[in-house]
Amino acid sequence: MLTSLHIEGNSLLHRLSVRAKLIALVASSIGLFLSGSLAVQAIAFVIAAALYLSVGLSPKEALKRVGFVFLTIFFLAAVNLFYLSVAEVATLTLRLMALVTFAAAVTATTTISAFMDEITILLLPLERLGWLKAADVSLALGLVLRFVPDIFARYQAIREAHRARGLPVRPLTIIGPLIILTLKDADTIAAAIDTRGFRRQ
Amino acid sequence: MDIRFTDCAVRFGERVALQPLTLTLNEKRIGIIGLNGSGKTTFARLINGLVKPSTGSVTVNGLDTVKDDRAVLSEAGFIFQNPQHQLIMPVVAEDIAFGLKNRGLSRDEIDRRMQAALSRFGIEHLARRRVHELSGGETQLVAMASVVVTDPKILILDEPTNQLDLKNRRRVAGAIDDLPEDTVVITHDLALVENVERLLLFHEGRLAFDGNPQGAIHRYHEIAGC
Ligand SMILES: Nc1ncnc2c1ncn2[C@@H]1O[C@H](COP(=O)(O)OP(=O)(O)O)[C@@H](O)[C@H]1O
Ligand SMILES: [Mg+2]
Numbered sequence: 001m002l003t004s005l006h007i008e009g010n011s012l013l014h015r016l017s018v019r020a021k022l023i024a025l026v027a028s029s030i031g032l033f034l035s036g037s038l039a040v041q042a043i044a045f046v047i048a049a050a051l052y053l054s055v056g057l058s059p060k061e062a063l064k065r066v067g068f069v070f071l072t073i074f075f076l077a078a079v080n081l082f083y084l085s086v087a088e089v090a091t092l093t094l095r096l097m098a099l100v101t102f103a104a105a106v107t108a109t110t111t112i113s114a115f116m117d118e119i120t121i122l123l124l125p126l127e128r129l130g131w132l133k134a135a136d137v138s139l140a141l142g143l144v145l146r147f148v149p150d151i152f153a154r155y156q157a158i159r160e161a162h163r164a165r166g167l168p169v170r171p172l173t174i175i176g177p178l179i180i181l182t183l184k185d186a187d188t189i190a191a192a193i194d195t196r197g198f199r200r201q
Numbered sequence: 202m203d204i205r206f207t208d209c210a211v212r213f214g215e216r217v218a219l220q221p222l223t224l225t226l227n228e229k230r231i232g233i234i235g236l237n238g239s240g241k242t243t244f245a246r247l248i249n250g251l252v253k254p255s256t257g258s259v260t261v262n263g264l265d266t267v268k269d270d271r272a273v274l275s276e277a278g279f280i281f282q283n284p285q286h287q288l289i290m291p292v293v294a295e296d297i298a299f300g301l302k303n304r305g306l307s308r309d310e311i312d313r314r315m316q317a318a319l320s321r322f323g324i325e326h327l328a329r330r331r332v333h334e335l336s337g338g339e340t341q342l343v344a345m346a347s348v349v350v351t352d353p354k355i356l357i358l359d360e361p362t363n364q365l366d367l368k369n370r371r372r373v374a375g376a377i378d379d380l381p382e383d384t385v386v387i388t389h390d391l392a393l394v395e396n397v398e399r400l401l402l403f404h405e406g407r408l409a410f411d412g413n414p415q416g417a418i419h420r421y422h423e424i425a426g427c
Contacts, residue, residue: 006291113295117302135303146291149333185286191251192287195279196300197351 005065005107005145009056013109018118021106028102032095038087041094048101055108065108069100107145116142139198143189151182202355202383203227204248208257211243218243220407221257226385232394232414233387234421235403241387242282244403245357248385249277262354278353278382282360284344288332293324293343296332300351318350322376338369342376349382357385362393391418 008014013021032044052062077093084092116138123134158177162169204226211219219240233241246252247259250266250273259266266273281287290296297318301311319325322342327335335343341361348356361377362370374393377386386393394400400417402410402424410420 111292111295113290113298143289146289188281188283188286189289191279192281193289195249195251195274196287196289196348197275197304198289198299198302 005148006111007056007108009109011054011056011109013051013055013105016109018110018114019122021110022118022122025099025102025106029099032098036091038091038094041091041098045094045098045101048098048105052101052105052108055105057108062104066100066104070097073097073100112142112145115145135198139193147189150185151178154178154181202229203260203262204355205260206247206257207259209247209254209259210256211240211247211252212255217406219247222408223257224408224411226399228398229383230397230399231383231385232397232400232417233385233403234389234391234394234400234417235409236425239403240406241403242359244401245359245385245387246279248355248357249274249279251279275351276353277355277357278348278351280341280344280348280356280358280361282363284340284361285332287344288340288347291331291333293330293332293335294319294328296343297347297350300347314350318346321349322346336369337364337366338372341365341369341373345376349380354382355385356380356382357387359387360389361386362388362390391421 016024028044032041035041052066053059057065073093073096076096077089080089080092119138119141120134123132123137126132127134155174155178158174158181159169162174167173206222206224208221208223209219210217210221233244235241243252247254247266248261250259250261250270253267261273261276264272264276288296290299294315297315298311301314306314315328316325319328322345324339324342324346327339327343330339332340332343345356345358345361358377362373365373370390374390377384377393386397388394395414395418397414399412400410400414401408402417402421404424409424410417
């Protein structure tokens with residue numbers, strides 16, 4: 001079962017600093033959006049996929065992580081085929097797939113606390129302007145990463161409970177209890193964050 | 202510890218979770234027992250300001266839980282009924298260091314304190330483990346380490362041995378006994394509180410007994426009808 005998005009390892013991406021990875025991610029997003037060339041997107045996707053497969057995930061697990069987003073992208077592509085040429089749709093699709101794959105590779109090779117520390121530092125200038133609290137924003141982002149697997153695990157548990165009781169397993173019937181349980185936990189988690197003194201001011 | 206409840210009551214909407222209560226706690230070891238829903242957690246959460254009094258006030262070592270809420274949080278650490286929910290970071294070492302962030306401590310200092318907290322509970326070997334993969338007993342010990350690392354003076358433990366087997370129950374009970382901090386322990390595990398200095402029994406939102414463990418446990422059996 002997926003218990004954490006980060007996996008241990010010593011691949012190239014593991015050794016790069018968090019900052020370098022975040023900058024690379026932002027730069028490649030901008031670069032790929034500026035380029036209309038199908039070949040560039042294709043090469044980017046191949047590189048992203050190679051990096052992603054080098055981080056130490058099993059192919060099955062690797063596919064599972066991006067599968068849902070890929071399906072969404074393919075759906076969009078199918079719709080776009082009505083309006084755009086095949087080449088244009090291929091460019092759009094490969095661009096999104098390359099970025100999602102690269103982002104998944106960065107996520108898999110970055111610990112949440114390293115990520116949070118880096119975001120805090122990057123946001124400090126905005127904190128000085130009085131726009132936001134850097135530590136709070138990084139905590140929010142960190143918590144999303146931290147609890148994605150939990151929510152996923154809970155979804156499966158509720159689905160099993162439905163099956164065991166012979167109830168039809170429909171996403172809509174599962175989402176209700178999922179949201180309620182998640183909010184209940186969120187309450188405790190928020191209390192725990194406060195008692196543990198993460199937010200000092 | 203010096204915890205004072207003055208005419209303190211708690212309501213959730215219409216529902217009265219805790220009837221008005223005036224009480225001072227000075228002992229080092231305090232226990233709380235009572236049936237499910239009797240108000241134990243609400244009472245304990247009042248101590249570190251997670252629940253605010255609807256009327257009256259609570260002070261902890263002279264700090265008011267409403268006015269000085271941040272200071273109270275660092276004075277009184279809380280170990281939750283479901284320790285899984287208080288482990289925020291995915292790896293044990295990261296999680297223990299979590300409470301030390303945003304304090305302007307150096308990396309070395311954070312590391313040193315984290316190691317010290319782990320070794321207090323004899324769980325240095327768990328440092329690199331994922332919090333999801335810990336057993337119940339290990340989770341509880343990690344949760345305790347993650348709270349003591351910020352040096353609270355008082356520790357509140359809500360049903361710390363609830364989900365544990367006999368062996369882990371002993372292990373966690375031993376760790377609680379050894380805590381140098383003042384403790385308030387809520388439990389259904391009567392063995393855990395038979396030697397406390399003062400045992401409070403709650404029933405339907407009221408303090409039904411306040412005194413020695415034998416008296417409180419006797420009264421508890423009467424209330425439970427067995
Ligand atoms: N956040 C809340 N909102 C509404 N009711 C609550 C809340 N917390 C506790 N209660 C109610 O207050 C009463 C006491 O609960 P609690 O202190 O959790 O009891 P105990 O810990 O002894 O099982 C219960 O009836 C419970 O349903
Ligand atoms: Mg309770």
